[in-house]
Amino acid sequence: MFTIGVVDETGVETKYITRKKLRKFLRIKTKSIDEPEFMMVLTNETIKQVARSLQRRDQPDNVGNAKVQRYLETDWDSFKDNPAFPLLVEYKDSVFRPELPEGLPEKRDIEHRIDVKDPNLAVYRQQWRQSPEQQREIVRWVIDMVKKKLIRPSISPHAAPTFCVRKPVGWRIVHDYRYLNSNTVRQSIPMTRKEDILDAMSGAYWFSTMDLMSAYYQVRMREEDIKYTAFQAPNGLWEYLVLPMGVCNAPATMHRLTSKLFRDLKNTKSFYDDIYVFTKSHSIEEHLEALRKTLGILRDNKLYVKLAKCVFCANEIPCLGDFVGRDGVRMDPDKVQTIKDWSVPRTQEELHSFLGLTGYVQRFCPEYASLTATMFALLKKQNKRNAKIHFNDEQLKNFKELKRRLCNPPVLHLPDFSKPMRLRTDASKFAVGGVLFQVVDGAERPIAYTSRKMKSAELNYPTQQQELLAIVHALAAFRIYCLDKPPIVETDHKSLEGLFTQKMANRRLARWYDILAEYQPTFSYLPGAKNGIADALSRRPDLQPETKFFHDLSVTSFNDTSFSLALSEVTTDTELATNIKKAHKKDREIQTIFAAIKRRTADPKPKRVSQHHKKYRCYSEADGFLWYQTPTDDVPRIVVPNDLKLRQTIISECHDTNYGSHPGAE
Incomplete structure (x- = not known):
């Protein structure tokens, strides 16, 4: 017909x-x-x-758009000019196929198993209704899968619903295995980290990448676990003979298979169904030999590759959401364009999505933590994802600046572990920051950036301890890069050069000394004028503490009165300030002074000056606090209520610092 x-x-x-x-x-x-x-x-x-x-x-x-081009060009003619073309033709039928061969995949040692918590529990969920078009599509898909011998009729007591998700062309068949997953014992298998794969490619000259075709359908189900994969369709109950999508532990099984196959090849790394081949030699023959070994393993295990998603003998390849090549790691241009086109978020859900995308590429932005601090604050006000949000001028400025920086990201250098790492750090009054880099051919090449806002207690640290805090934070962030060889730490605080020869001042420093001893860093003084990147990371104005009436730490002075202590300016945190304000409201005598100040404000020149007017003339009110200043005082001092616990907290803050009356017993 x-x-x-x-x-x-x-x-x-x-x-x-x-x-x-x-x-x-x-x-x-x-x-x-x-x-x-x-x-x-x-x-x-x-x-x-x-x-x-x-x-x-x-x-x-x-x-x-190279990605679209690679997807569309699935014919062999597109690879004719590639140096690997003769090798690809050699494996054309055994590895590169237009579709999976009919029948079950090769029987291997690794099969997917489903270990259930309760074997007697029948996981059955009612199938919901589908449109006529969706029903026809599911039936057509079932017939196709039966023809390929990937599923079979089932009499299992288990059954998962089946539904359709629209694709750009056609429908995608999906099963709801949530209830099966809740009854499944999760496997604890260490997964390969993206950073480890990128670090392994350091110094590589040639790159290739391959993608397994319908990878899950190339893994068998364990015979006794097939019954758990049963799913409903308009034309009956069916069960999988191969690994279905949607079941938990499926990624772990895929990882076990690929990592076992390629663990003996130093020039090949796998991440689930993605396979990466790289060589450091400039010789293309050496790269083709490494590629041949990888293809040989695929052929011997009867694993098939999707040619449309392959790249061979290139100077740069897409790798786990980024592009890695001879010059280092750069952002995926598609992500750059997505960020560039992103409009100002209007709801918490939109802001969540934006921060989720930018958080994935934050290592390309030196000031990511500082630029997003005010935006993250909008997510704390309400717990509804569709709640409306409004950017103020500062948040809008940070949003635009973050987009600008991520749309012009730097290329990050892949670390060379045979050479020493250099760490440049800096601390301001409200944040710490650092950059990990190496010197290559006389030029500084950044590897990664880090920065964060100081915690409330850390705002009280003396300058030297804040600088040391920046070093401790950066070493923790770049731990694996600094363990093998002692890093060189560049800082603009000269006193840190002799840090290990100084006498321990308190427990905090002793704890930090123990942390630093693991890395054995060498300190190098770098004038602030040359410490541009790290200095910028720590001095963003949007990271300044919200409490504006507390400034630099100064010597504490006490004015002995019958009801309170007058305390000069102390750098503190918002929690302590809030406690003082609450105590002001509870202190009767302070409330009396507040009342006198209000009367004085209402009538600054009374006909008859009362005794209270004279007694409380040195007091003033600002920001909801009571202040005390005599004619001989340079600055006003906050009045501390007659609260024993609060007084002890403030005395401890002033007593246990290097600027207190003495440095303390420790």
């Missing part, structure tokens, strides 16, 4: 049925003027071929 041939100007062969055959098949005797000359029967592969044909016809040779 159907004919194979070219039906339109795209030049793509497809199945079609003529008008005459269609009328005969449907037994239609009437004739319509609007009937087409033929009817096309489109499959997913046909649609891809049409898209590929249009792409070649409408796009110039230098297509801007």
Whole structure:
């Protein structure tokens, strides 16, 4: 009935049925003027071929979006000019196939297993209704999967609902395995970290990447666990013979398989179904040899690769959301464009999405922590994701600045562990920051950035301890880079050069000494004028503490009165200030002074000056606090209420610092 041939100007062969055959098949005797000359029967592969044909016809040779180009060009002609083409042809039938071979995958030592918590619990959930189009699509998909021998009819007591999710072309079939997952014992398998893969590529010259085709369908289910994968469809109950998507521990099984296969190849790394081959030699032959070993393992284990997503013998490849190459790591241009087009968030959900995306690439932004601090504050006000939010001028400025920086990100250098690491840190009054870098060919190449806002208690630290805090924070952030070889720490605080020869002042310093002793860093003095990056990380004005009436630490002085202590300015935190303000409201005598100040403000020149007017003339009210200042005082001092616990807290703050009356017993 159907004919194979070219039906339109795209030049793509497809199945079609003529008008005459269609009328005969449907037994239609009437004739319509609007009937087409033929009817096309489109499959997913046909649609891809049409898209590929249009792409070649409408796009110039230098297509801007390389990712789309690689996806559309699935034919072998696109690799003819690649140095690896003869090698790829050698593995054309054994590794590179247009689709998976019919039948079950190779039986291997690693199969997916489902260990349930309660074997007697039947996990059954009622199937919800689907539209007629969705039902037809599910039935068509089931027939196709049965033909490929990947599923079979089931009599299992378990059953998961099936539904459809729309794709750009067609539907994606999805099963709701949430209840099965809740009854499954989770596997604790260490996963390969992205940073470890990137670090392994340091110094590489040639790169290749491959992607397994329908990777889960290339892994068998353990026979006794097949019953748990049962799912409902309009045409019956079915169960998987291969690893289905949506079950927990599926990524762990995939990781176990690929990591076991390639663990003996030093030039090959895997991350689930992604395979990366890299060589440091400039010789293309050496890279092709490493690629041959990897393809040989895939062939021996009958694993198949999706050619459309492969890149061979390149100076840069997409890798786990970034692009890694000879110059280092750079952001994916697609992510840069997404951030560039992002409008100002209007709800908490939109802000969550924006911060989630930018958080993934924060290592490319030296001042990420400081720029997002005010935006994160908007997420604390309400706990509703659809709650409306409004950016003030400062938040809007930070939002635009963050977008500007991420749209022009630096290229991060891949670390060379054979050379010493250098760490440059700095601390301001409200934040700490640092940059990890190496000197390559006389130029400083940044590897990563870090910064954070100081905690409330850390605002009280003396300058030297804040500088030391920045070093401790940076060493913790870059721990794995600084353990093998003692790092060189550059700081603009000269006294830290002789840190290990100083006498321990208190327990905090002793604890930090223990941390530093693990790294054995070498301190190098760097004038502040040359410490640009780290200095900028720590001196963002949006990281300044909210309490504006407390300034630099000064010597504490006491004015002995019958009801309170007058305390000069002390750097403290918002919690202590709040406690003082609450105590002011409870102190009767302070409330009497507040009342006298109000009367004085209302009538600054009374006809008769009362005794209270004279007694309380040195007191004033500002920011909700009571202040005391005599004519001989340079600055006003906050009045501390007659609260024993509060007094002890303040005395401890002043007593146990290097600027107190003495440095304390420790």
